[in-house]
Amino acid sequence: MKTGKTVKVLLTAATAAGMLAGCGSKTDTDTFRFASELDIQGMDSTVVDDGMSFNAIHAITDGLTAVNEKGKTAPAIAKSWDVSDDGKTYTFHLRDAKWSNGDKVTANDFVYSWRKIIKDAGNYAYMLGNGGASVKNADALMELGANATDEQMATLGVTAKDDKTLVVELENKVPYFTDLMAFPCYFPQNEKFVEKCGKNYGTKPEYTLSNGAYKMTKWVKGNKATFTKNDKYYDAKTVATKNLEMYLVQDPKTAAQNFDNGKVDYATINSTLVDKYKDKDTFTTFNEGYLFYLQLNFKNNTVANKNVREALAYAINRKDLCENVLKDGSKAATGFVPSQLSTSPAGKDFRDDADKYVSYDQKKAQEYLDAAKKELGTDTITIDLLYGTDESPMDTMAEYLQGSFSKLKGLKVNMVATVKKDRIYNREANGNFQVVCTRWGPDYADPTTYLNLATTDNSNNYGKYTSAKYDALMEQIQKESDLTKRWDLMIQAEKVIMDDLAYVPVFEKGSAALKAKNVSGLVQVPVGTPYTFKYVKLK
Incomplete structure (x- = not known):
């Protein structure tokens, strides 16, 4: 059924002999302490769209499927499912599972949640449509949004045949559909509980409900969230660690110090700390899955000039940035779809099949800039570079790019610093930017998780890039059932946006972390929800 193979990583470590002192290890084997540079924005799976919130929601919620201890998609609330011959109807058979309040x-919990995210125009509502699961009538209902009547919402292709049987009808065959079901926007919600909470739902522990491994017990935004094992969880016997603590908004230096002092068991670090820890046996690197790139505002006359975009793309020494600055396992990007995301029916990685579209050439960069200056009738071109200071290593990337661009004669760079929330929801969403440092993490293991971003009507296409040829190709991809033909179409589609330089890819993000020796079973995947805590063990 799958177009490609999801590449996932299971973080494990050898158990130290005896109890360990320092290096994040401790004698308390009941609590796993996880440090994050980011905050939890909310606990409503139909609203949030950030990785840290997904981590927290995933800790307390299971979907139809879930990521198992090997990082593979496995049955969760759905114990099994049947698929129609045409691949467009899934019948899920639910297991005996309870919410933490005993319900x-x-x-219907799935039917309610899926209708809710569409009607409320949640940030990930598009994932129910042809930008993701291709659920019947999802796109049409998204056009109506809050104006959709109950009768109209009932036409969404998700039906509760009975309490234990969920039927999902698709408009197009989706090869990665069961992988999608492990993503938070498809999670269930208890209608009675959510409606009782109203606008408070997902804002405090008492306004959350669990059907997963843990329950949220305390939450101080910007500080710490605490979870305890959910004794009503259907697979409670597998959950070996009683408590989970998330230390929030800890900058990497503070997190590393807390790790050294035995106050946390796991902490991601940035490039400035790699040299200090790289030779220690608690140091680890892995593929984080994010693509860091430049988004360009095509409504802006300067960057709408193709020669300006070419100059920016050629001016970046990606290899130097990754190997000598980031030093965390990051790799130079060569296209808009990163490597190790998915493989073709013939078993080849997308990047091995597709061309290399960006490279470093200072001489060419200057030639393109000179051509741009001539076309624009100016001696100096000014670029405003927007970035978030709370999105490590976004600040490092921005500073490096400033240095790279400033080497070009006749190019001036204004640095526009802000924070992630303002960058996305105010600046980008309102088109108030020229060039922005941004990133995208794959929601599922298929090239379309990136390619969809460049379609004219995609809600994340903040740069307003548009191409009739590209839109037509993406429409073909949605409807193509022959997996080999579909793969070839995706390669053609990437070529269109890379030839246009709709985006300027910079690097594929690796990540460096410190993990205590007595920790095993923490699952980190580069696709979907970053971390799974269910299998963590402390010895």
């Missing part, structure tokens, strides 16, 4: 998890 049964039913098929």
Whole structure:
């Protein structure tokens, strides 16, 4: 059924002999302490769209499927499913599962949640449409949004046949559909509980409900969230660690110090700390899955000039940035779809099949800039470079790019510093930018998780790039059932946006972390929700 193979990483470590002192290890084997530079924005799976919130929601919620201890998609609330011959109807058979308040998890919990995210125009609502699961009538209902009547919402292709049977009808065959079901925007919600909470739902522990491994017990935004094992969880026997603590908004230096002092068991670090820790046995690197790139505002006359975009793309020494600055396992990007995301029906990685579209050439960069200056009738071109200071290593990337661009004669760079929330929801969403440092993490293991971003009507296409040829190709991809032909179409589609330089790819993000020796079973995946805590063990 799958177009490609999801590349996932299971973080494990050898158990130290005896109890360990320092290096994040401790004698308390009941609590796993996880440090993050980011905050939890909310606990409503139909609203949030950030990785840290997904980590927290995933800790307390299971979907139809989930990521198992090997990082593979496995049955969760759905114990099994049947697929129609045409691949467009899935019938899920739910297991006996309960919410933490004792209510049964039913098929209606999924129906309610899926309708809710569409009607409320959640940030990930598009994932129910042809930008993701291709659920019947999802796109049409998204056009109506809050104006959709109950009768109209009932036409969404998700039906509770009975409490234990959920039927999902698709408009197009989706090869990665069961992988998608492990993503938070498809998670169930208890209608009675959510409606009782109203606008408070997902804002405090008492306004959350669990059907997963843990329950949220305390939450101080910007500080710490605490979870305890959910004794009503259907797979409680597998959960070996009683408590989970998330230390929030800890900059990497503070997190590393807390790790050294035995106050946390896991902490991601940035490039400035790699040299200090790289030879220690608690140091690890892995593929984080994010592509860091430049988004360009095509409504701006300067960057709408193709020669300006070419100059920026050629001016970046990506290899130097990754190997000598980031030093965390990051790799130079060569296209808009990163490597190790998915493989073709013939078993080849997308990047091995596709061309290399960006490279470093200072001489060419200057030639393109000179051509741009001539076309624009100016001696100096000014670029405003927007970036978030709370999105490590976004600040490092921005500073490096400033240095790279400033080497070009006749190019001036204004640095526009802000924070992630302002960058996305104010600046980008309102088109108030020229060039922005941004990133995208794959929601599922298929090239379309990136390619969809460049379609004219995609809600994340903040740069307003548009191409009739590209849109037509993406529409073909949605409808193509022959997996080999579909793969070839995706390669053609990437070529269109890379030839246009709709985006300027910079690097594929690796990550460096410190993990205590007595920790095993923490699952980190580069696709979907970053971390799974269910299998963590402390010895």
